[in-house]
Each structure stands twice: as C-alpha cells, then as structure tokens.
Amino acid sequence: MGSGGDRPRFIVDSMLGDLARWLRILGYDTLYYRNAPDPRIVKVALEQGRIIVTRDRGLAILARKRGARYVLVRGERIEEVLAEVAAATGIALYADPSRSRCPLCNGPLRHVNRHEVKDRVPPEVYARYEDFWVCTRCGQVYWRGSHWRMIEETLAKARQLVDRVAERMKSPRLRLAVEKSER
C-alpha cells in the first residue's frame, strides 16, 4: 500500500479495460478512460509519467512521435497481454492484496479490522474470512474469496509466458516498443 514510489504507472486504452483491472490488482496505479481521444491519452501519459498500454497502432505511433512511453500489445487472452506488459516493463506478476489498488476506481486499498466491515459483507463471508480490505476512494470491500484462486492461476500462466513473449519482442517491429518502455 502507499504511494507506490517509483513503481511504473500506466494508462491503458479503451480496448483494454480488463487489463486495467488486472494491473490494479497487481498494485500498479492505472488509469483507464472509456472514451478518451488518443491525443488526450498521450498528454496525460506525458504529464503524469505513465506508460501507455494499447492495442491500437495509431495510438502507439502518436505516443512514439510525442516521446511518450508505450507498450503495443497483441495477445488475445489476458495472460498473454499481462506477459507482454511484464516483458516490456519488468512488472512483477504477483498479486498481494495489501499492495493492490481497487479494480473499480484505482484507489489504494487499506487492510481493515474485520469488525469495520461486519455490516457490509454477507454473514457467511464475515464468518469465513479473516482479512478484509476497503478501497480508500470508493469504499468497496474486498476479501480473498473463491475468485482469488482464479486470479492466482491466471497470473501463474502469465508468468510462464513472459520469456517466450520477451523473445518475440526482439522482432524489429516490437523492439521499439520495448526500448521506449525501458527508457
């Protein structure tokens, strides 16, 4: 939790809302605008030092022209896309809820005394789980429910793909994206 220090921060294009939620779960400050024009995304990235993640070659070209850092992703499945971002930027594909941000609003989460959320979660959930987190921005309550296993399985698959994806990124078409990201 906390400000995140020099951890990379991201802004993802409107086609990658799913990725935005995953990057937040991984603890990376990630903006996602549903309908922002490309120049606005590039402007915010430059102003705030964010890495653009996009599927859109047009946006990637504009980012390159203006000197913004970007990753152009091609994968279809979320584990492929996560692996591409990790290969290009070096982010760690491990989720730790005490470092996560709210997948809904990007707010930092706070680990709370479970009594604080007693009236805000179903009784069976309250009885079963010890650890709860609350979004400091929107108030959403989180716990490591049954979906957490799916999250960890997906991340494990993504980690297995990173080396292969990194190899593929050595192709001339993608090298530039990687170099920009490492600047």
Ligand SMILES: [Zn+2]
């Ligand atoms: Zn929130």
